[in-house]
Amino acid sequence: MIKKVSTKASGKVALKTTGKNAPKSSAKQQGKKAAPAKKAAAAPVTQAPQDTLNTPADMTVLDRLFDVVQSRKGTDPSVSHSARLLSRGTYKIAQKFGEEAVECLIEAVAGRKDLLTGESADVLYHLIVLWVDAGVTPQDVWAELKRREGTSGIEEKASRPKQVLAKKDK
Numbered sequence: 001m002i003k004k005v006s007t008k009a010s011g012k013v014a015l016k017t018t019g020k021n022a023p024k025s026s027a028k029q030q031g032k033k034a035a036p037a038k039k040a041a042a043a044p045v046t047q048a049p050q051d052t053l054n055t056p057a058d059m060t061v062l063d064r065l066f067d068v069v070q071s072r073k074g075t076d077p078s079v080s081h082s083a084r085l086l087s088r089g090t091y092k093i094a095q096k097f098g099e100e101a102v103e104c105l106i107e108a109v110a111g112r113k114d115l116l117t118g119e120s121a122d123v124l125y126h127l128i129v130l131w132v133d134a135g136v137t138p139q140d141v142w143a144e145l146k147r148r149e150g151t152s153g154i155e156e157k158a159s160r161p162k163q164v165l166a167k168k169d170k
Contacts, residue, residue, distance in 0.1 A: 074086075085129050094130060104119040
């Protein structure tokens with residue numbers, strides 16, 4: 001976890017890594033006498049980029065994932081899986097999303113919760129690629145979910161306009 005800490009001398013805020021992956025404390029920080037430090041030029045305190053791998057998992061991960069996929073749009077397909085998918089077009093993106101959805105369903109029916117979790121992550125990722133391709137934002141989807149909140153699923157479905165499909169001529 002990364003916490004903001006204030007430095008007494010400069011009054012600036014620095015980031016400190018805490019938790020099991022944090023670097024070991026110095027002798028001085030542990031209350032022991034430390035060897036005299038060599039004088040060095042004072043480096044300005046800068047804010048490190050947020051380490052998203054050490055942030056808690058929550059719903060904002062989807063917004064961050066959307067931002068990453070969006071940033072890959074139009075970039076070199078040889079260096080980014082998202083760029084490669086986006087360069088292939090809507091049909092291929094939708095096909096890949098469908099494949100991942102089927103894999104997710106298979107794991108659900110088989111009762112393999114651990115594999116269902118991984119396949120669910122794949123489905124969400126490919127859905128986000130589909131959103132980026134279509135120009136849909138997570139905020140659009142969150143707003144639609146908010147609009148539906150508190151409405152029975154049966155009522156919501158009944159309120160949708162009926163779609164008439166044209167019959168194919170033989």
